[in-house]
Amino acid sequence: EVQLVESGGGLVQPGGSLRLSCAASGFTFSSYEMNWVRQAPGKGLEWVSYISNTGSTIYYADSVKGRFTISRDNAKNSLYLQMNSLRAEDTAVYHCAREGGSDRFDYWGQGTLVTVSS
Amino acid sequence: AIQMTQSPSSLSASVGDRVTITCRASQDIRNDLGWYQQKPGKAPKLLIYDASNLQSGVPSRFSGTGSGTDFTLIISSLQPEDFATYYCLQEYNYPRTFGQGTKVEIK
Numbered sequence: 755e756v757q758l759v760e761s762g763g764g765l766v767q768p769g770g771s772l773r774l775s776c777a778a779s780g781f782t783f784s785s786y787e788m789n790w791v792r793q794a795p796g797k798g799l800e801w802v803s804y805i806s807n808t809g810s811t812i813y814y815a816d817s818v819k820g821r822f823t824i825s826r827d828n829a830k831n832s833l834y835l836q837m838n839s840l841r842a843e844d845t846a847v848y849h850c851a852r853e854g855g856s857d858r859f860d861y862w863g864q865g866t867l868v869t870v871s872s
Numbered sequence: 873a874i875q876m877t878q879s880p881s882s883l884s885a886s887v888g889d890r891v892t893i894t895c896r897a898s899q900d901i902r903n904d905l906g907w908y909q910q911k912p913g914k915a916p917k918l919l920i921y922d923a924s925n926l927q928s929g930v931p932s933r934f935s936g937t938g939s940g941t942d943f944t945l946i947i948s949s950l951q952p953e954d955f956a957t958y959y960c961l962q963e964y965n966y967p968r969t970f971g972q973g974t975k976v977e978i979k
Contacts, residue, residue, distance in 0.1 A: 789968070791916075799908075799916065799959055801968035813966040816873075849915055857963035858906050858921035865915060 756780040756861045758850050763866030770840050770870070776833040776850030776863055784808075784828035787853040790835050792846035793865075802848070803835065818844075840870045874898050874962050878971025884979040891947040893974045895960035900940050904964035907936055907945045910973075911956045920945065921963075950976070 762774040776788070790802040803824040804813040812824055823836040833850050847865040854860035875898040885891050895905065903923035908916040918927045920936035923943055933948045947954055955978055960971040 798973045799910075799961075799970045801961075801970065804966055804968070815967050851916075856922050856925070857904065858918055858927070859908070859916070859961070860918050860921075860927070862915035862917070 756852070758852065758861055758863035760848060760850055760863045760866035763848065763868045765869045765871065766840055767872050768841060768870055771836070771838045772840065772868060774835040774837065774848055774866055774868070776835075778831045778833065778850075778852070781852070783826075783831040788826065788833045789851045789853055789859065790824060790833075790848060791851055791859070791862075792844075792848045792868075794843070794846040797846075800846075804853070805833070837868070840868075842870050844868060845870045873967050874901060874964065874969050876960055876962055876969050876971040878960055878974055880974060881972060882975040882977060884977050885950050886979045887950055887952060889950045889979075891950050891954075891976060893945040893958055893960075893976075895938075895943045895945075895971045897941045897943075897962055897964075901962050901964035903939045904962060905936075905938070905943050906961045906963055907934075908959045908961060909954075909956045910959065916959065919958075947976075 757779045759777045789804045805824045821839045825834045849865040850863045851859040852861040877896045905923045907920040910916040924936045935946045937944045957973045957975045959973050
């Protein structure tokens, strides 16, 4: 069974940093591209970042470019999102999502809540 | 970035109704579009990929049509478990962009 489990969320002050993790199981992690998607409270879905299966290709949303860094460790079946210079508008539930065939986001984690507040 | 305009933003419907949700892309995205369902407090769930392909395990009352810039999600006979928020997602290029969402509520 495919499972994606996020962790690392919490309360952080504006300007602070946080590192999110996504532990994958039930599939060959190194064969799949991965994404982070977030959802602010009461708002819609917002794509955040993409990483190819080898980590050689990476994309970011303009809203996080220069502040967030996506990475992966295929030996540990894990995806990461390093978030620096956090702002109140980064407050959201962050989901990792597997990109299956045809670029579909076929499996999602339940998410981890990041709250940026003083 | 490609803009995805989804409508309506919300609708009220009864069990058994036929429901139609539309999504318009700001440029040609071929058939690179997915539809996702999200219930409160839950992760989104893939329903349709490549505009018209039903994801494994998804009931056949869900269907998708369209290509280019105009796309439609159809629920042929609304069931109680279908009350949720639905999003389209363009999978043509990066940055990926979602529609604003359509909340389907009970009439």
